[in-house]
Structures are given as C-alpha cells and as structure tokens.
Amino acid sequence: MPEVTARGVRFHVQTMDAWEGSPGGAPRRAGAGPAPVVVFVHGLVTDNLSSFYYSLARPVSAAGAHAVMYDLRGHGRSECTATGHGAADAARDLFAILGELGHHGPVHLVGNSYGGVVALNAALARPDRVAGLILIEAYGPAEHAGEWTEGMLNSLGRTALALEYERQADQLLAMGWRQRGRQAATADALINGTSLMEDLAALDPVRPADLATLSCPVLAVYGEHSDVVDAGTLLLRSVPGCTLHIMAGHAHTLLREGTEELLEVMLPWLSHHAGTTVPAATRSPHAARPAAPAASAEPAPSAPFAPPVPPASPAGVR
Amino acid sequence: MTSADDGVLAEVVRMLVEVVGEDFLLDVQVGPDTTFNGDLALESIEFVALAEKLRARYGDRGDFAGLVAGMDLDQIMNMTVGDLTQHVEAAHA
Numbered sequence: 001m002p003e004v005t006a007r008g009v010r011f012h013v014q015t016m017d018a019w020e021g022s023p024g025g026a027p028r029r030a031g032a033g034p035a036p037v038v039v040f041v042h043g044l045v046t047d048n049l050s051s052f053y054y055s056l057a058r059p060v061s062a063a064g065a066h067a068v069m070y071d072l073r074g075h076g077r078s079e080c081t082a083t084g085h086g087a088a089d090a091a092r093d094l095f096a097i098l099g100e101l102g103h104h105g106p107v108h109l110v111g112n113s114y115g116g117v118v119a120l121n122a123a124l125a126r127p128d129r130v131a132g133l134i135l136i137e138a139y140g141p142a143e144h145a146g147e148w149t150e151g152m153l154n155s156l157g158r159t160a161l162a163l164e165y166e167r168q169a170d171q172l173l174a175m176g177w178r179q180r181g182r183q184a185a186t187a188d189a190l191i192n193g194t195s196l197m198e199d200l201a202a203l204d205p206v207r208p209a210d211l212a213t214l215s216c217p218v219l220a221v222y223g224e225h226s227d228v229v230d231a232g233t234l235l236l237r238s239v240p241g242c243t244l245h246i247m248a249g250h251a252h253t254l255l256r257e258g259t260e261e262l263l264e265v266m267l268p269w270l271s272h273h274a275g276t277t278v279p280a281a282t283r284s285p286h287a288a289r290p291a292a293p294a295a296s297a298e299p300a301p302s303a304p305f306a307p308p309v310p311p312a313s314p315a316g317v318r
Numbered sequence: 319m320t321s322a323d324d325g326v327l328a329e330v331v332r333m334l335v336e337v338v339g340e341d342f343l344l345d346v347q348v349g350p351d352t353t354f355n356g357d358l359a360l361e362s363i364e365f366v367a368l369a370e371k372l373r374a375r376y377g378d379r380g381d382f383a384g385l386v387a388g389m390d391l392d393q394i395m396n397m398t399v400g401d402l403t404q405h406v407e408a409a410h411a
Contacts, residue, residue, distance in 0.1 A: 002367070002370045012367075014366060014370065048362075048363045049363070049366065050361075050362035050363040050365070050366045050391075051362075053362075053366050053369075054362065054390070054391045054394060055391070071363070076363045077363060077367060182361060183361070256391070259390075
C-alpha cells in the first residue's frame with residue numbers, strides 16, 4: 001500500500017508484515033495474538049522513510065512486529081502542503097494514517113531526530129494509542145522554550161548550506177548532481193515554500209512536567225558525542241519508565257552508522273514490551289530475555305541499558 | 319541473456335521510468351551492468367518505490383528480503399540492474 005490519503009494529504013506509506021524476512025517467514029512467537037504494530041517516524045527535510053526501510057524495519061518485522069513507515073508531509077514522496085508542518089499536526093497525521101491502514105489500537109512508535117518530537121507529542125496527545133516509545137537521537141525534551149529548537153534549526157541551516165555547496169560541487173559529476181539536486185529541491189521547497197521553519201520555531205519543548213505524565217515505557221538512545229544528548233538525560237530523569245542507552249563513539253547519525261548496536265538494544269526492549277522475538281543473530285549474553293511478560297515494566301536485570309531511575313535523580317545516567 | 323531476462327529487464331526499466339521520470343532515462347541506456355547509484359543516481363527513497371513496484375508485480379519474487387538481507391544501504395545502492403533481474407529470475411526458477 002504505497003499511498004494513503006489522510007486529512008486530505010497524500011502520504012507515501014510502506015509496510016512490512018510481521019515475520020517478513022525471518023528465516024522461513026513463519027511465525028515463531030508464542031501465543032496467537034495479533035502482531036504488535038511498530039510505526040517509524042523519520043527526521044527533517046532531507047530524511048524520509050528510506051532511513052528505516054534499509055535499517056530497522058526489516059529486523060523489527062522479522063522479529064514479529066508489523067512495521068509501518070511513512071514520509072512526513074513535504075518529505076520523501078508524500079505531498080507537500082504550504083502549512084501544517086508543526087509537531088501537533090504531524091501527530092494528527094500519524095494517527096489519521098494509522099486509521100486509514102486499519103490500525104485503531106495502541107502502537108509502538110520509533111522516532112529518529114525530529115521524528116522523536118512527533119512521537120513524543122503523539123504519545124502525550126493520545127496516551128491510549130501509544131504502547132511504547134523508542135526515541136533515537138530525539139529532539140524535543142528541554143527545560144525551557146527556545147533552547148531546544150536552536151540546535152535543530154542551526155543543524156537545518158547547516159544542512160541547507162551543505163546541500164547548496166555540494167550541489168555546486170557535484171555539477172562536475174552529472175549523475176551525482178541528480179541526487180543532490182533533488183535533495184536540494186526538496187529542502188528548498190520545504191524551507192522556502194512552506195511554513196516549516198515558522199512552525200518549528202513556534203514549537204514548545206516537551207518539559208519535564210509533561211514527560212513525567214508519560215505512562216508508556218520509553219527507550220531513549222543517544223550518541224555519546226551528540227549535541228542532543230542532554231535531551232536523553234532529561235528523558236531518563238523525567239519519564240517514569242525510561243531506559244537510556246548511550247552509544248559510545250557515536251553522534252547524531254547513529255541510526256545509519258550504528259544500526260547493528262541499535263538493534264541489539266531495540267530488539268530485546270521490544271521483546272520485553274511488545275512480545276516480539278529476539279533473533280538468534282542479535283541475542284547476546286547481555287540481552288534481555290525474549291518474550292518476557294509485556295505487563296512488566298521492569299527490564300530484565302541483565303538488560304544492556306541503564307535501569308529506570310526515580311524522577312530528578314541523576315543516578316544511572318550514562 | 320534469455321528472453322525471460324529480457325522480460326524482467328523491460329519491466330524493471332518501465333518501473334524506473336515511473337519512479338524517476340522518462341526525461342532522465344532518455345539519457346541512459348539501462349542494461350544488466352547499469353548501477354542504481356553510479357549510473358542511475360537513484361535516491362534511496364526512489365529505490366524503496368521501485369521495490370514496492372517489484373513486489374506489486376512479482377509478489378514474493380520481487381521482494382528484497384532475501385536479496386538485501388545483510389546489505390547496508392551503500393551495498394544496496396551499488397547493486398546493478400542485472401543483480402536485481404537475476405534475483406527475480408532465480409526466485410522464479
């Protein structure tokens with residue numbers, strides 16, 4: 001199902017059935033309940049669902065979850081609208097798309113970078129619809145307005161500049177020019193042709209008091225050298241059921257550059273909270289036990305991430 | 319190349335036209351040695367769209383589960399059109 005029209009906007013959507021890509025393609029999960037639904041939300045401007053399509057989606061579906069990916073409005077192959085690029089609209093888009101796909105129950109959300117802002121806002125707006133959050137290098141959590149968007153907007157500006165520079169450089173390579181040229185065209189259309197930058201500048205951060213109301217379990221993964229890592233620390237301190245994993249040697253691009261380690265953390269967490277399996281290839285002596293009861297909020301003692309800590313306590317922060 | 323290969327290749331070319339547009343492909347002669355990244359300059363999101371079309375056309379034969387398992391994005395994008403058509407043909411055999 002490559003296209004879905006939701007809220008009057010045409011969205012590019014890709015799905016992978018549970019156990020797609022698993023050896024034999026046969027269900028291996030104990031019990032006969034419906035497969036959990038895991039929805040992937042990508043980052044800004046030059047990002048799109050392909051970031052997940054080639055990295056996390058297939059291993060997650062092979063573990064027994066139904067994977068849903070979509071391009072945010074104005075991104076990838078989804079329709080570009082003049083307005084409606086804020087996090088609240090994006091969260092409404094997300095649930096409208098899921099409704100069109102027939103998913104009306106709770107889902108697990110995986111957000112990367114700005115996708116984490118969307119996922120967080122979705123979980124706060126509709127706690128009945130979000131069973132768990134995996135936040136990868138997520139922007140959003142901050143103590144004060146203004147400070148949190150600065151890095152994101154600066155990063156966006158740097159991206160636009162880099163695209164402009166590389167577009168000129170790649171004119172020497174006609175074939176390479178096409179990719180950069182298209183990415184630059186997408187960035188130009190979004191940054192100069194829509195309300196995106198205004199919408200982002202107007203966004204409020206997700207403050208500790210709001211984070212404390214999150215009732216679903218949260219796995220936060222940040223790079224050791226990321227300029228967003230403080231958001232991870234704030235999540236760990238503020239969210240009752242948060243687990244923080246810091247990836248050594250990585251920065252903001254860990255989804256692409258640290259996919260394997262990310263999966264080693266994600267798949268046991270999903271197994272614990274969504275009832276998926278842990279493929280043998282990623283199971284390690286440090287991994288959480290597969291198929292642990294979903295009702296339990298505590299990860300297995302041997303889980304490879306820091307345990308949840310009480311709010312406002314820095315203990316356990318890595 | 320067998321006639322069956324020609325059929326799959328022709329289908330892949332038709333799908334590429336749908337994904338990236340006819341104007342661009344007018345400048346490129348697509349054959350088994352054509353690479354998606356170097357020759358066609360396909361964007362990763364366009365490769366996703368191509369994969370979807372293959373799945374719609376060939377069902378499980380067009381699916382990339384077996385083909386791209388274990389590959390990273392760079393390896394996938396550096397595949398040739400021939401790698402892809404052979405995968406579809408082998409699954410058909």
